[in-house]
Amino acid sequence: MKGNSLRLRLVATGVAAIVLALAMAGLGLTLLFERHVGRTVSQDLDVHLKKLLADLEVDADGRIVMTGGPADPRFIEPLSGLYWQVADDRGQTLRSRSLWDSSLLLPKDTPAPGEVHRHVAIGPGDAKVLIAEREVQLTINGRETPITVAVAIDAAHVAAATTAFANDLVIALGLLGIVLAAATAIQVGLGLRPLDVLRRGVANIRAGRDFQLASGVPDEVRPLVEEVNALLAARASEVERSRHRAADLAHGLKTPLAALAADAARLREAGQPDIADGIDDVIGTMRRHVDRELARARLRGIAGSQPDVSTELAPLSRSLVATLARTPEGAGIEYDIAVADAVTVPFERSDLAEALGNLLENATRHAHNRVRIAAADSGEIDVEDDGPGIAEAMRPIVLARGGRLDQRGSAGLGLAIVQDVVEAYGWTVQLDRSELGGLRATIKPRAAADRDDGG
Numbered sequence: 001m002k003g004n005s006l007r008l009r010l011v012a013t014g015v016a017a018i019v020l021a022l023a024m025a026g027l028g029l030t031l032l033f034e035r036h037v038g039r040t041v042s043q044d045l046d047v048h049l050k051k052l053l054a055d056l057e058v059d060a061d062g063r064i065v066m067t068g069g070p071a072d073p074r075f076i077e078p079l080s081g082l083y084w085q086v087a088d089d090r091g092q093t094l095r096s097r098s099l100w101d102s103s104l105l106l107p108k109d110t111p112a113p114g115e116v117h118r119h120v121a122i123g124p125g126d127a128k129v130l131i132a133e134r135e136v137q138l139t140i141n142g143r144e145t146p147i148t149v150a151v152a153i154d155a156a157h158v159a160a161a162t163t164a165f166a167n168d169l170v171i172a173l174g175l176l177g178i179v180l181a182a183a184t185a186i187q188v189g190l191g192l193r194p195l196d197v198l199r200r201g202v203a204n205i206r207a208g209r210d211f212q213l214a215s216g217v218p219d220e221v222r223p224l225v226e227e228v229n230a231l232l233a234a235r236a237s238e239v240e241r242s243r244h245r246a247a248d249l250a251h252g253l254k255t256p257l258a259a260l261a262a263d264a265a266r267l268r269e270a271g272q273p274d275i276a277d278g279i280d281d282v283i284g285t286m287r288r289h290v291d292r293e294l295a296r297a298r299l300r301g302i303a304g305s306q307p308d309v310s311t312e313l314a315p316l317s318r319s320l321v322a323t324l325a326r327t328p329e330g331a332g333i334e335y336d337i338a339v340a341d342a343v344t345v346p347f348e349r350s351d352l353a354e355a356l357g358n359l360l361e362n363a364t365r366h367a368h369n370r371v372r373i374a375a376a377d378s379g380e381i382d383v384e385d386d387g388p389g390i391a392e393a394m395r396p397i398v399l400a401r402g403g404r405l406d407q408r409g410s411a412g413l414g415l416a417i418v419q420d421v422v423e424a425y426g427w428t429v430q431l432d433r434s435e436l437g438g439l440r441a442t443i444k445p446r447a448a449a450d451r452d453d454g455g
Contacts (some may be wrong), residue, residue: 011184022180045151049134065094079098083151087148088138105121117134118132131152133149211236311347313339314339316352321337339375354417363438367386372436384434387438389438415441418443427443430442
């Protein structure tokens with residue numbers, strides 16, 4: 001996919017949206033999990049706190065004792081991260097073995113009887129701990145004595161659980177992201193498929209295999225198809241009108257040109273050949289322009305519109321040579337037709353006759369003694385002569401739109417007409433030096449010409 005591809009833009013936008021959504025989901029789920037772990041830890045601390053309160057007693061000497069205590073083995077393991085501590089206002093303190101030689105430094109506050117306070121403080125090894133604290137009143141030696149009971153857990157346990165969850169979540173969301181990205185690419189491909197159908201339809205229209213786009217498209221694309229079909233119909237109508245106008249113009253010019261030719265003949269008979277020759281030159285130029293515009297008008301909208309059209313080259317070549325041989329210029333020319341009977345070219349017969357006839361006419365006009373027409377099995381056509389040829393620097397001029405060498409003693413508009421005809425079929429004309437000494441004009445498919453130029 002190219003950088004300016006609509007498919008790439010849609011897929012990239014979809015993937016970016018998926019990544020953003022999954023990142024936000026991952027952050028949200030991690031925060032929710034952390035809160036859940038915090039609530040679970042708080043509930044566990046409350047359970048341990050209740051167990052401590054249930055096992056708290058006062059002996060005969062007025063000292064507080066713990067008859068049982070929580071059963072969690074972490075309270076026994078030194079610095080395990082789970083601790084408890086019981087203290088009264090007389091300085092007597094009981095601690096879990098896990099505290100070892102440390103104490104829980106409780107914030108200075110006084111919980112109401114039965115109320116549980118929760119704190120974040122610094123515990124053993126300067127670790128951050130979460131503390132649940134509760135105060136009860138016990139009668140010791142006839143006096144109500146406040147007893148503070150606290151249970152703590154290392155906050156690193158919560159962080160470790162959250163980190164482990166986040167790591168697992170990243171893997172899960174990554175796999176989900178890959179699946180969603182692939183689904184996005186498939187969805188974009190399916191969504192853009194009607195555009196690809198339109199592209200192929202336009203290509204078929206340009207190649208002449210179809211005349212309108214197929215209407216069996218999704219509702220979102222149907223208005224575009226209808227507009228394009230309407231545009232094609234309007235274009236075809238306009239082309240048809242243009243062809244008729246060009247034909248009318250050409251036919252309208254025939255009578256004035258014939259009258260001028262008659263005037264030139266009378267002038268020549270009256271002993272004014274120079275003026276007659278000048279008029280004949282003007283008539284010839286006008287006729288060539290009319291012929292070219294007629295050829296363009298006929299080709300516009302017709303060339304390529306008939307699929308699988310083809311013409312046998314050998315019979316057409318013999319017919320054209322027979323006609324030229326009867327002209328004054330072709331009477332003394334030897335024509336060599338090296339074309340196999342099986343060779344066909346993808347041109348309508350009249351269009352091929354227009355192009356090949358102009359090449360043969362130009363070759364006949366400039367040849368000294370010989371003109372040769374040859375064709376390869378691929379359909380490439382060579383027309384060569386033994387005349388003076390065209391200088392390499394001048395060859396592009398005779399093929400350019402509007403280019404002419406009439407006043408330079410060369411090929412005139414004939415080659416430009418050939419170029420117009422073959423370009424309408426996706427072919428091209430190449431000019432080169434012939435082995436006979438003159439010009440070699442080759443008609444070949446444009447793709448073959450591009451390969452030859454590239455090679």
